[in-house]
Amino acid sequence: MAQEKGSYYVPHESHWPVVGTIGMFIAVIGAAALLNGVRFGTPVMFIGGAIILYMVWGWFRDVINESVQGVYGSQEDRSFRQGMAWFILSEVAFFAAFFGALFYARVYSLPWLGGEGANFFTNLLLWDGFEAAWPSDGPAPRGGEFDIMGAWGLPAINTAILLTSGVTLTIAHHAIKENNRKVLNWGLFATIALGLLFLSIQMYEYVHAYVDLNLRLDSGIYGSTFFMLTGFHGLHVFLGALMLTVVYFRCLKGHFTADNHFAFEAAAWYWHFVDVVWLVLFVFVYWL
Known part of the structure; x- marks a missing residue:
């Protein structure tokens, strides 16, 4: 009713x-x-x-x-929009905490520990061979020698994939406003497929990191922040793809109209948020 x-x-x-x-x-x-x-x-x-x-x-x-x-009605729609906005803001705070840990370790902790006249005491209190340089490794055998993940291989490919998925989702958004169901469905399908491709490449990247680079979660602060940031981002990509899949099947059933489609918009907001997080992650984790 x-x-x-x-x-x-x-x-x-x-x-x-x-x-x-x-x-x-x-x-x-x-x-x-x-x-x-x-x-x-x-x-x-x-x-x-x-x-x-x-x-x-x-x-x-x-x-x-x-x-x-x-x-x-319109009041419920406004409540849903406010709720989704606050939810995404909480996700911003979530990732800000991990980026803050990365920033603190690189900009403050390592320079302080490696300050002039501190090397003898830091090696004594931490571990032999400690170097105040990024990426910082942990004491062997827990950490050991490892290679960093370069930016211009798989991460760059994944960046292009995720940015392309944002374009296909925007095309689908314009299509639903114009009541173009065919373009809407294809745009959503392409976005979901690109998201799953992103996750597949990321899983391959993790295997490459562990097997070929000896880069693990316990590889010092670098390994910890790398896997925590990329891993949680991958989880959010999975959740976003799941949300878009539900929206896709609803579109196939004709649930939305040109004027009433907030479920689509909520999933799109979330997906674009995931895109932005990846760009920041790519720059500060992989590139710089």
Whole structure:
């Protein structure tokens, strides 16, 4: 039933927040157990993850059904836009923390530790052979010799792929505004395909880093920041591709109109945010 004019739709009691809370609690318990060497940690973590995925699937299904039934109006649309904007802002803060760690290590920590007259004491307190230069390695055997990941190989290819996906998504956005369903569907499909190609190349890059470059997560602060930043970005690419896939199938069913398609816009906002993060990451992690 369509909402009454001037009213604000309030959903009925939902069990999904409780399900999500239980899933997150179980997943965190499993992750903590895994990090402490407990054998049951891995299956418990995956059980919690499966419950979270079930919650996401069910909750999104309910919201999509409510949207199709016409219970949302301009006030709900404004709330959704504000919510998505705040969510992306929280993601900006999330990545800012990791970029801040990278910046602090490169600009402040290493110069301080390698200051004039400090080499003897830093080698004594840290490890023999410590050099205050970027990229900084950890003490052997935990770190050891490694090669850095160059910018103009696979990372440059992935940069071109991700920027191209932003173009195809923009084409799809213009198409939905013009009610051109054919171009819309092809633009979305191309964007999703490019995102999956990006992830495939990144997985190959990780294998190359571990096998050929001896670059690992425990390769000092360089290895830690490299894998944390690129890994979390890859996770966000996966989530963005998943969001666009849901939108794609909704487009195939004709759910959106030229004037009412915020679900598409929300996924597009998120995807463009992921593009911008990668550009910053490419410059400060791979290039400089």
